[in-house]
Structures are given as structure tokens and as C-alpha cells.
Amino acid sequence: xxxxxxxxxxxxxxxxxxxxxxxxxxxxxxxxxxxxxxxxxxxxxxxxxxxxxxxxxxxxxxxxxxxxxxxxxxxxxxxxxxxxxxxxxxxxxxxxxxxxxxxxxxxxxxxxxxxxxxxxxxxxxxxxxxxxxxxxxxxxxxxxxxxxxxxxxxxxxxxxxxxxxxxxxxxxxxxxxxxxxxxxxxxxxxxxxxxxxxxxxxxxxxxxxxxxxxxxxxxxxxxxxxxxxxxxxxxxxxxxxxxxxxxxxxxxxxxxxxxxxxxxxxxxxxxxxxxxxxxxxxxxxxxxxxxxxxxxxxxxxxxxxxxxxxxxxxxxxxxxxxxxxxxxxxxxxxxxxxxxxxxxxxxxxxxxxxxxxxxxxxxxxxxxxxxxxxxxxxxxxxxx
Amino acid sequence: xxxxxxxxxxxxxxxxxxxxxxxxxxxxxxxxxxxxxxxxxxxxxxxxxxxxxxxxxxxxxxxxxxxxxxxxxxxxxxxxxxxxxxxxxxxxxxxxxxxxxxxxxxxxxxxxxxxxxxxxxxxxxxxxxxxxxxxxxxxxxxxxxxxxxxxxxxxxxxxxxxxxxxxxxxxxxxxxxxxxxxxxxxxxxxxxxxxxxxxxxxxxxxxxxxxxxxxxxxxxxxxxxxxxxxxxxxxxxxxxxxxxxxxxxxxxxxxxxxxxxxxxxxxxxxxxxxxxxxxxxxxxxxxxxxxxxxxxxxxxxxxxxxxxxxxxxxxxxxxxxxxxxxxxxxxxxxxxxxxxxxxxxxxxxxxxxxxxxxxxxxxxxxxxxxxxxxxxxxxxxxxx
DNA sequence: AAATTACGTGAATCCGTGA
DNA sequence: CTCACGGATTCACGTAATT
Numbered sequence: 001x002x003x004x005x006x007x008x009x010x011x012x013x014x015x016x017x018x019x020x021x022x023x024x025x026x027x028x029x030x031x032x033x034x035x036x037x038x039x040x041x042x043x044x045x046x047x048x049x050x051x052x053x054x055x056x057x058x059x060x061x062x063x064x065x066x067x068x069x070x071x072x073x074x075x076x077x078x079x080x081x082x083x084x085x086x087x088x089x090x091x092x093x094x095x096x097x098x099x100x101x102x103x104x105x106x107x108x109x110x111x112x113x114x115x116x117x118x119x120x121x122x123x124x125x126x127x128x129x130x131x132x133x134x135x136x137x138x139x140x141x142x143x144x145x146x147x148x149x150x151x152x153x154x155x156x157x158x159x160x161x162x163x164x165x166x167x168x169x170x171x172x173x174x175x176x177x178x179x180x181x182x183x184x185x186x187x188x189x190x191x192x193x194x195x196x197x198x199x200x201x202x203x204x205x206x207x208x209x210x211x212x213x214x215x216x217x218x219x220x221x222x223x224x225x226x227x228x229x230x231x232x233x234x235x236x237x238x239x240x241x242x243x244x245x246x247x248x249x250x251x252x253x254x255x256x257x258x259x260x261x262x263x264x265x266x267x268x269x270x271x272x273x274x275x276x277x278x279x280x281x282x283x284x285x286x287x288x289x290x291x292x293x294x295x296x297x298x299x300x301x302x303x304x305x306x307x308x309x310x311x312x313x314x315x316x317x318x319x320x321x322x323x324x325x326x327x328x329x330x331x332x333x334x335x336x337x338x339x340x341x342x343x344x345x346x347x348x349x350x351x352x353x354x355x356x357x358x359x360x361x362x363x364x365x366x367x368x369x370x371x372x373x374x375x376x377x378x379x380x381x382x383x384x
Numbered sequence: 385x386x387x388x389x390x391x392x393x394x395x396x397x398x399x400x401x402x403x404x405x406x407x408x409x410x411x412x413x414x415x416x417x418x419x420x421x422x423x424x425x426x427x428x429x430x431x432x433x434x435x436x437x438x439x440x441x442x443x444x445x446x447x448x449x450x451x452x453x454x455x456x457x458x459x460x461x462x463x464x465x466x467x468x469x470x471x472x473x474x475x476x477x478x479x480x481x482x483x484x485x486x487x488x489x490x491x492x493x494x495x496x497x498x499x500x501x502x503x504x505x506x507x508x509x510x511x512x513x514x515x516x517x518x519x520x521x522x523x524x525x526x527x528x529x530x531x532x533x534x535x536x537x538x539x540x541x542x543x544x545x546x547x548x549x550x551x552x553x554x555x556x557x558x559x560x561x562x563x564x565x566x567x568x569x570x571x572x573x574x575x576x577x578x579x580x581x582x583x584x585x586x587x588x589x590x591x592x593x594x595x596x597x598x599x600x601x602x603x604x605x606x607x608x609x610x611x612x613x614x615x616x617x618x619x620x621x622x623x624x625x626x627x628x629x630x631x632x633x634x635x636x637x638x639x640x641x642x643x644x645x646x647x648x649x650x651x652x653x654x655x656x657x658x659x660x661x662x663x664x665x666x667x668x669x670x671x672x673x674x675x676x677x678x679x680x681x682x683x684x685x686x687x688x689x690x691x692x693x694x695x696x697x698x699x700x701x702x703x704x705x706x707x708x709x710x711x712x713x714x715x716x717x718x719x720x721x722x723x724x725x726x727x728x729x730x731x732x733x734x735x736x737x738x739x740x741x742x743x744x745x746x747x748x749x750x751x752x753x754x755x756x757x758x759x760x761x762x763x764x765x766x767x768x
Numbered sequence: 769a770a771a772t773t774a775c776g777t778g779a780a781t782c783c784g785t786g787a
Numbered sequence: 788c789t790c791a792c793g794g795a796t797t798c799a800c801g802t803a804a805t806t
Contacts, residue, residue, distance in 0.1 A: 007690045058797050060781045064750075067777090068796040070733045076779050086511060115779060116520035116545070120511065123504025129472060138522045140575050141778090142451065146797035147571060149782035150560040150673070153519045153611075154798080156573035158779075159543075161500070164501050176534040187531060189540035191575070196778060214779050227537075294577075301565030303578065303603035310667030320548040326636065326663060327562035327610055329671045336671060338569045380526040517781080560796095570798070641783070674795060675784080681793085724794060739793050771803065783795075 006031045006270045023047065024257070029273075031246070031258040031266045036238040040099035040314045048257065049173070051100050051110040052224060052245050054216060056081045057118045058089045067148050076213045080261070089118065093125050096238060099130060103236060104165050109134065109172045109228050112161050113216070119159045131163040134172070137218060138191040143198070148216050159202070162228065172232065179227050188227070194219045203242050203268055207280035211268045212242040221248035224309040229254055244268025247276045294380060296373050298354070299328025304379075305374045313339075313369065320346055322358070330358075339369070390415045390654045399489070407431065408618065408641070413629070413657075415642040415650045420622040423643045424483035432641065433557070433617035435484050436608060436629050437476065438600060441502035441711070473502065477509050485513060485678045488549050493518065493556045493612050497544045505694040507545050515547040518556070522575045523604060526591060527582070546612065557612050561673035566610070578603045586677060587626050587652055595652045596626040605632035613638055615668055627653025637668050678764070680737070680757050682723050683712030688763075690756045696725075697742040697753065704730055706742070714742075 023044035032039040041226065059081055065073040083089040110131065112122050126133065136158040164172050179188035197217040205211050221244050229235060231253040237245035240258030242265050249256040250273055260266040289293040301307045302324065309326040322332035322342055330342040337345070339354025347357075355370040362372075407428035412688050416423040417481040483754025486492060494515065496506050511517065521544040528540040548556050559635065563572040581601040589595050613619060615637040621629035624642030626649050633640040634657055644650040685691045693710040704724055706716035714726040721729070731741075 057779055058781095059779060061671065061779095062781065065780060065782060066734070066796090068730075070735065073780070073782095074777075081779085102456070115781095116507070116517050117779085117781065119520075120504045120507025120545075123500070124508040127504065130446050133500050135539065136503075137537060138524075138575065140522075140524075141799095143778080143799040144573070145778045145780070146781080146799090147782060148797055150571070150796055151558060151773080151782045152780090153521060153546075153563075153574045154571050155519065155780065156798095157522055157575050159520070161504075162537075173536055179537075187534070187538045189528070190537045191522065195800080198778070198799095202778095210778090223392075297567045299563075299568075299607075300577075300603075303606045308667075309663050323666060325560070325669050325671075326667050327670050328566035329562070331666075333408055336669075338565050340568065380577075551781090555785095679793080722793070724792080735794080737796090739794070771806080773803100776801090778799100783793105785791100785793090787789105787791085787799075 001225065006266055008031065027257045028255050029246075029250075029257075030267055031240055031243065031260055033260060033263055033266050035261055036259050037099045040096070040103055040238060041290050043103045043236075045102050045256070046105045047234070048103050048236040049105055049108050050225070050229045051104055051108070051236045051238070052221065053096075053100070053110065053212070053237065054241065055093065055096065055112065055113045055118070055122070056083075056239075057115050057214075058083050059115075059117050060072075065148065073148070074213075078213060086121065090121055090125065093118075093122055094129070097122075097125055097131075100236070100238060101131070101165060105170045106165055107161060107169050107173075109164050111224055111228070112163075112359055113139070114161075114358050115155070115158050121160070123161050125164050126161060130166060131170065132165075133161060133163045133359070134174075135162045135190050136160065137162060140191055140193045141271055142193060142195045160224075173233070175227055175232055176229075179223075182223075182226065192220070192223060194223070197244075203272060205343040212265055215242050216244045218244055218248050222252070225252050226251060226255055240269055241265050243272050246273045249277045250280045253278055262290065263359075294377055295321055296376055296380075297328065298369075300327065301372055301376055302328055304376060306376055307360060307369070311360065313360055314366070315343075315346075315357060316359060316366075316368075318359075318366065322346075330354075342371070386631060390417065390650055393611055394618070398520055402424055411641050412639045413630075413641075415627070415632070415644055416652055417644060417647055417650050419645055420480050421483045424480070424487055424622060427487045427641070428622075429486050430489045431618070431690050432487050433489055433492050433618040434609070434613045435488055435492070435620045435622070436605065437480075437484070437494065437496045437621065438554070438598070438623050438625065439496065439498065439502070439506070440623070441527075443613065444471050470505065472503055474509060477502075478513070481506075481509055481515075483511055484620070484622060485515070485549060490549055491553050491555050491557075493546060493548050495544055495546050495608055495612070495642050497523070497542055499539070499542050502553055503543045503545070510545060510547050514550060516549075516551040516553065517545060517547045518558075519546045519574050520544065523548060524575055524577045526579045527576060528580065545609075556615070557614055558616075559611055559670055561676075563607075563611055563672040565671040566607075571612070576607060580606070581628075587656065588675065595656070596638065600628045602632050602666075605629055609633060609636050609638060612669075615665075624653055625649050627657050630657045632739060634660045634662055637662055637665070677761065681712065681759055685756055685760060686710070686712055688760060690760060691753070697744055698750070699727075699741060700750075700752075702743075702750070706730075712739075 003094045024047040024122040042053045059076055061075050072074050114122050139158045146152045194217055197215045202215060205212040225248055235249045236257045238259045240260035244267060246256045246258050302309055306325055309324055311324045313322050325331055329336055330339055332342055335342055335345050339358055340352055343352035343354045343357040356368060359366045360369055408431040433537040478646045486504045498506050523541050524639055529539060531538045577600055581599045583723055587595040609632055618639045619633045622643045624644035630640045630642050631651060686693055691708055693708055695708045697706050713720055716726055719726050719729050723742055724736050727736035727738045729742040740752060742753045743750045744753055
């Protein structure tokens with residue numbers, strides 16, 4: 001049995017009060033190598049404080065996808081993401097969620113992350129099994145992959161579900177004030193802006209290839225653990241991968257139990273967690289989330305009624321005219337495009353800031369449209 | 385039957401080409417008062433272009449829930465356990481989605497909005513019925529209600545699912561270029577920042593109370609209809625409420641069919657839509673991408689004398705050469721074919737856009753042949 | 769050396785039409 | 788129905804290469 005797991009940190013490293021059953025202690029801060037459900041059976045019931053799960057998404061990708069420059073998109077086509085049908089995926093989901101539920105303390109909570117391919121099925125099964133959803137949280141990616149063919153909206157987010165073990169459980173951990181401080185003294189919203197995992201944080205093998213196709217950013221786990229666990233708590237991750245959950249748990253003074261079927265991933269996780277160092281309070285202070293800056297596309301002003309479709313905009317002197325169209329584009333003498341493009345073309349310039357170039361008539365006065373944008377911002381408050 | 389619906393706008397108000405079956409025309413721009421599923425049965429199959437649905441998500445539904453066999457689910461009983469509750473909601477959801485699917489054109493798409501209480505069940509059933517999810521979209525509220533107890537994250541978003549009727553349906557409407565223009569020349573993401581419905585837009589009754597508890601903002605519908613419908617299209621809303629979908633549809637030159645059980649809501653919707661004014665056709669023009677441009681075969685440029693038979697084309701660097709033949713094919717080192725095929729073969733690529741790959745020499749300058757095509761288009765004027 | 773340009777890449781259900 | 792083929796299509800970063 002000792003072969004089947006990798007100890008990645010000396011137990012007892014955290015001096016904080018650890019309230020775990022003795023039966024769990026052999027597994028603390030280790031990665032169990034094996035099937036999630038089989039390994040979960042070995043753990044004592046009602047022993048972990050928090051679960052974070054990043055299960056296979058069941059992407060169902062058909063063919064190869066190329067970027068406009070003909071380069072191939074490196075798809076997630078691993079065997080572990082292949083399921084024969086929705087029914088097969090549902091059975092798998094139900095099984096691991098039931099196994100997790102046995103292990104979770106009555107006041108514990110669970111996080112599951114997914115995309116539209118699988119998250120609706122996960123959410124339904126969570127509800128069917130008696131979990132009680134507390135929030136769905138949207139991870140907004142600062143730098144998502146574009147939609148290359150222009151056939152859909154850019155898939156710019158993933159969804160997390162946060163749920164209690166039971167409907168009645170009221171005493172779950174939620175560090176409301178810590179998150180409010182984190183968020184510059186306004187309560188944390190259900191939409192989080194966080195970059196994807198790239199650069200130095202992304203684990204690479206000797207050839208420079210990514211070790212795991214879907215490594216999650218530590219910033220995401222940081223916020224999850226900060227919100228819903230306390231120092232010394234035990235975090236279970238049944239799809240450990242390359243151990244983001246374990247690395248962040250160690251940094252934040254939490255304990256972890258990881259389960260991972262792939263030995264290569266598990267070994268990468270062990271090395272990574274070994275190298276991680278618990279943060280002191282000062283370092284924690286530095287990890288404050290940046291607030292999302294309010295970007296207001298021109299089209300939004302039309303939706304909001306601050307500018308009317310069909311309205312005529314002019315340059316500062318009133319010499320150049322353009323008509324606003326319903327999609328937020330402008331039209332002037334056969335030239336169409338964004339406020340910036342049309343401004344540039346009409347001036348014969350390479351570029352143009354449409355916000356300062358174009359003006360509208362308001363109450364008999366000519367106002368630059370940037371002023372209308374400021375009004376929009378003001379009406380939105382600082383919450384964007 | 386005429387009592388069961390309210391005509392809220394004169395039919396034929398929109399002069400745009402309306403491609404609806406005659407059987408649907410009696411229902412156009414009206415609100416049918418009645419149960420969604422029963423009213424949907426009256427509509428002809430495959431007759432609507434787009435569905436927007438804002439179904440109830442309160443599990444203690446006050447009114448009728450139908451099983452797939454149309455039988456009425458007994459009144460919600462406090463003694464029901466959780467599973468029964470979800471089962472009833474699922475049966476209701478399955479029933480109205482099946483009814484909607486019958487009415488939707490094969491290339492039509494559907495939007496459903498919900499919160500974590502119901503959206504996972506809606507998404508699962510959509511997938512089970514064969515709908516094909518295109519995106520999940522997050523409506524990020526600029527001004528959500530705070531969480532007063534401080535026990536959860538501020539619930540600051542709702543989720544929309546956009547799905548095609550069938551997996552294979554490829555030719556659904558998506559105004560990619562219009563949305564890109566809207567968003568100042570970067571493709572529209574799956575997270576939308578839009579204010580909740582308040583202020584003057586919010587319908588109030590004589591006592592100053594809001595008419596409907598969950599009136600959706602017109603900005604949201606504006607973006608939905610702009611993205612996934614064309615002028616003259618028929619938009620079906622089976623949970624019409626106070627008619628946001630109808631009001632925006634009228635403004636944007638679309639037709640609508642609304643179904644609403646509550647006569648008070650339906651009457652408020654009718655009055656509201658009557659007061660709405662359609663935008664003029666010029667303002668409704670959308671950015672059209674290259675896909676919508678008239679196709680100009682390469683050979684046409686030779687016929688027009690813009691490119692000479694026998695002329696040598698090169699890649700951007702002038703390293704690769706090819707000869708133009710009289711039939712509009714290229715020849716280079718024994719390779720012959722279209723400008724696209726030859727470009728692909730010479731690059732060893734799967735595909736190649738010959739219009740942007742090949743260049744010609746004009747007045748001592750190297751110009752991409754796509755520029756010559758644009759001159760051709762310009763010379764054709766708007767007649768195409 | 770500092771600044772600029774070029775290149776690679778990420779959980780992706782990613783073309784449309786006519787024969 | 789399949790098949791062929793014209794030709795349309797990307798954003799934010801991190802890192803390396805170049806000026």
C-alpha cells in the first residue's frame with residue numbers, strides 16, 4: 001500500500017490545530033495513486049473539511065482545429081476525457097460524488113469546476129444526491145483562447161459550483177470578512193477575474209511540453225481555499241492532476257489528500273509541492289486580487305439607451321457625419337466599422353480613438369462620446 | 385380563441401422579408417394567454433427562428449406543472465421531499481422544451497436563462513433532448529443585490545444557455561461581425577456586463593409597485609437578438625411575462641410570439657409593446673463580414689484585366705513564384721490548381737487562402753491580390 | 769542596453785455551399 | 788446523403804529574437 005501513494009510533505013509540518021480523525025492521518029499530505037472511487041473507499045467517513053474537484057469535462061471534440069495561421073490547436077484528447085455517452089458520464093459523476101460525500105464532514109463543502117460540456121450534469125447530480133448549492137461561481141479568464149472560426153462567442157469562462165453536504169448544514173466555513181478585505185472592502189462577487197495558468201507557473205517536462213493539459217491556476221485555488229477553509233483543514237482533491245490544490249494548500253497552511261490515477265502527474269505534483277513553501281502573513285497580503293477594470297464597449301451605450309441607433313455623430317467641428325447602427329458600428333459615405341475604424345478611415349489615418357473623435361448633440365450642446373461613456377461608468381458604480 | 389390572445393402590434397408592420405409559414409401568421413406579434421405547453425401545441429411545427437425562454441425557477445411553483453404526458457402535477461405539497469420536487473421541475477422542463485423543439489426550425493437556436501437553482505437541470509435536459517449547446521453565457525450584473533447575511537458570495541450573475549436544435553445544425557444565425565463591431569473590434573466574449581432592469585425601464589403599476597418580479601433588462605435581449613436573429617425573424621418567448629422580448633423584437637424589426645399565463649402580465653406587455661417604436665431600416669443595418677460579401681472568382685479578375693494571363697504572382701516575400709493561366713488556375717513547379725490549392729501545396733499546408741497569400745507587382749509595389757479583388761468589388765458598386 | 773518585433777499557445781464540442 | 792472545394796478565421800500574455 002505504501003507503494004500506492006507518494007508522501008509529498010512531512011506530516012505535522014503545520015502547527016495549527018489539526019482536527020482530523022486518526023484514521024485519516026496516514027493519508028495526510030500525500031497523493032494516492034489510483035482510481036478516485038477505489039481510493040476514496042479507503043478513507044474514513046466524515047473526515048475531510050473541504051473537497052475541490054476538477055473532473056474530466058467530457059469535451060466531445062470532433063476533428064482537428066486550426067488557427068487562422070494554420071497552426072494546430074493542441075486539443076484535450078486524452079483517454080481520461082472520453083466517455084461513450086451522457087449516461088456513462090452521469091454514472092461516473094454520480095459514483096465519485098457519492099464516494100466523496102461519504103468522506104466529507106457534515107459541515108464540509110465541495111467545489112466542482114467544469115465547462116458547459118459537463119457542469120450542468122454535475123450540478124444536477126449534486127442536487128439529486130442531496131448536496132445543497134451555495135453559489136455558482138464564474139471564473140472569468142483574462143486571457144482565454146479565442147474562437148478561431150467566428151461561429152460562437154469566445155468561450156471566456158468556466159463555472160464552479162460550491163455546495164454544502166446537506167441542505168440543513170449552516171455552520172460551513174465561509175471567511176466573509178477575509179474575502180471582503182481581499183476585494184477592497186466590497187463583498188466578493190460570484191464572478192472572479194483570474195488569468196489562466198501559463199508562464200513560469202505552468203509545469204513543463206524535459207522537452208518543454210506541458211505536463212498536464214488542463215493545469216488550473218494557483219490564483220483560483222487560492223481564492224477557493226481562502227474563502228471556504230481554515231488553516232489546518234484537510235482539503236481533498238479526487239482528481240489531483242499536477243497538484244495545484246496541494247501546492248496552494250501547503251502555501252496557505254492547509255493539509256491535503258490527493259488522488260490521481262496517472263503516476264506521471266502524481267510524481268510531478270509531489271515534486272511541485274515539495275518545492276512549495278508555506279507563506280507568511282506578509283506574503284499573503286501581497287496576493288490581493290486585482291479588481292476588474294470596467295471596459296465599456298461602444299455598443300453598450302446603445303443597449304443602455306445613452307446613444308440611439310440611427311443617431312448622427314460628428315467630429316468636433318461638426319464637419320464629418322456618421323450614422324450609428326444597431327450593432328454599435330458606424331456608417332459614413334459607404335465606410336462602415338467601429339467608431340475607431342471609421343474615424344481612422346475618414347481622416348486617412350492609421351488609427352483613431354473614436355471615443356475622443358466622435359461627438360453627439362445633447363440638449364443643444366455638442367458632447368464628446370467619451371463623456372457619455374463616463375456617465376455609463378458612473379451609473380455602473382465601481383463594481384465592474 | 386380570439387379572447388385567448390392579445391394583438392399588440394399590427395401585423396405587417398415590418399416590411400422586411402418575412403419567411404414564416406402561413407399557419408403561423410395569425411399568431412405573429414401577439415401574446416397568447418394560457419399555459420405554455422398548451423399554447424405551443426397550437427403553433428405549426430418548424431416555424432420559429434429563435435426561442436428566448438425565462439422559465440420559472442422557483443421550485444415551489446404556484447401553478448401548473450405538467451409531466452411529459454401532459455398530465456397535471458398535483459399542487460406543490462410541503463410534504464414533498466427534495467427529490468420529488470426536482471423530479472416535478474424536471475418533468476415540467478422536459479415538457480416545455482419538447483414542445484418548443486417541435487416549433488423551432490431545424491436551424492433555429494434557443495436561449496434559456498436561469499440561476500443555479502434551475503439552470504443545471506435545464507442544461508442537462510437540453511442535452512438529453514438532443515439540443516446542442518453552443519455557448520453558456522454569463523450575464524454579469526453591474527448592480528446585483530448584496531448578500532445581506534454574509535454567508536455566501538454575492539450572487540452577481542445569471543446564466544444563459546444558447547443551443548442549436550440539433551447537433552448537426554451548422555447554419556444557425558450568428559452575427560459574428562456585428563458583435564465584434566459592437567465590442568470595438570474584438571470578438572464578443574461569453575461574459576456580458578449589463579445592468580439589471582431598474583429606473584424608468586422597470587414597469588410599475590398604479591401603486592408604484594413593480595408589475596413583474598423578474599423583469600429582464602432590454603439590454604440583455606438586445607444583445608441576444610442582435611447576435612442570433614435577423615430582421616423579420618420570428619422570436620418565440622414561452623414565458624413572456626411583461627414582454628421584454630416582444631418590446632426589443634419590435635424595436636429591432638423582428639416578429640414575436642409570446643405566451644403568458646398571467647393576464648395582468650400579458651396586458652402590461654401589450655401596452656408596453658404598443659408604445660415601443662421600431663428603429664428605421666438604416667439603423668438596423670449590421671456589420672457584414674467577408675462571408676456575406678459577393679463571391680468573386682479569381683478568373684473574374686483576369687476577365688476584367690486586373691490580372692493578366694501569364695503574369696507571375698509571388699508570396700509576400702517574393703520567394704515563391706507562380707504563373708497565372710488563362711482559366712484562372714495557377715502553375716508552379718508542376719503544381720497546378722486554384723490559387724488556394726497551389727498556395728497550400730507549396731506551403732505544405734492543409735489549406736491556404738490564396739487571396740491573402742498571393743501578391744502581384746503594381747507600379748513597382750507589391751500588392752496582395754485581395755486588394756485587387758476589393759477594387760473589383762468597388763467597381764461593381766452596390767449592385768451585388 | 770533598451771526597446772521593439774516576432775512567435776508560441778491556452779479544457780474548443782469552431783465553415784458554407786453547391787453538385 | 789456525401790463529397791468537393793472555395794476561402795474565411797484569433798486574443799492576451801509570456802518569452803525569444805531582433806533592432
